[in-house]
Amino acid sequence: MEFTRAEVCIAAASDSWRGAGEVLAHAVGTVPVIGARLARLTHSPDLVLSDGEAFFMSEPPPLGRTAAHGGVIEAWVPFRGVFDVLQSGRRQSMMGASQLDRYGNQNISAIGDWRRPKRQLIGVRGAPGNTVNHRTNYWVARHSPKVFVERVDIVSGVGNDRARAAGGAALRFHDLGVVVTDLAVLDYAPDGALRIRSVHPGVTVEEVRRNTGFAIDGADATETRAPTPEELRLIREVIDPSSARAREVAG
Numbered sequence: 001m002e003f004t005r006a007e008v009c010i011a012a013a014s015d016s017w018r019g020a021g022e023v024l025a026h027a028v029g030t031v032p033v034i035g036a037r038l039a040r041l042t043h044s045p046d047l048v049l050s051d052g053e054a055f056f057m058s059e060p061p062p063l064g065r066t067a068a069h070g071g072v073i074e075a076w077v078p079f080r081g082v083f084d085v086l087q088s089g090r091r092q093s094m095m096g097a098s099q100l101d102r103y104g105n106q107n108i109s110a111i112g113d114w115r116r117p118k119r120q121l122i123g124v125r126g127a128p129g130n131t132v133n134h135r136t137n138y139w140v141a142r143h144s145p146k147v148f149v150e151r152v153d154i155v156s157g158v159g160n161d162r163a164r165a166a167g168g169a170a171l172r173f174h175d176l177g178v179v180v181t182d183l184a185v186l187d188y189a190p191d192g193a194l195r196i197r198s199v200h201p202g203v204t205v206e207e208v209r210r211n212t213g214f215a216i217d218g219a220d221a222t223e224t225r226a227p228t229p230e231e232l233r234l235i236r237e238v239i240d241p242s243s244a245r246a247r248e249v250a251g
Contacts, residue, residue, distance in 0.1 A: 160192030
């Protein structure tokens, strides 16, 4: 079957929750949200989904609709309860990143000198807590040297080098997984540096390197798997019939 780049990204995002067990899926962005729901409907039925506000959902409504307009609610979770789940480690994130460096330090706070930034973003938010309490993956919709930088301007999410340097509690539950982008899937080498795990169909390793602001190993890169016919049916007919995915990733 034919498939789009967005659908390849969704399948890769879904795979990031494979084997996670009964944990809360924290997904930021259209592709991660669809990926988490796809994981729940296929290989990870124990995954706990949220409507993004206050409810755990056994059957979320189609993308763009709230719990009040469909789906099956399993439980109510107040905002304060999310922090209990986070601190217990029973959660797995796929966050966004305005900047990522070679060791997975993430910035979503500001661009430029923190004392006088060129651009104010959303602040560090929950990134520090996420990266020292449970597995954290990243989603980057536009793979470019502006995102993948030699050094982030402000550390929001803790990278492998900083966690190892701090040791102790910072390292005990620190677990960076993968970075899914519109070009590739990246993971981390034993030294903690990002490397290319796979390139999406139609993308080359050299293209990924050109769009990365630091040297990155791609010697063992494979091709990202294509979504299966059943995954495509679920994406197109059940989860995202309005094709919101195409607005996040073209092609």
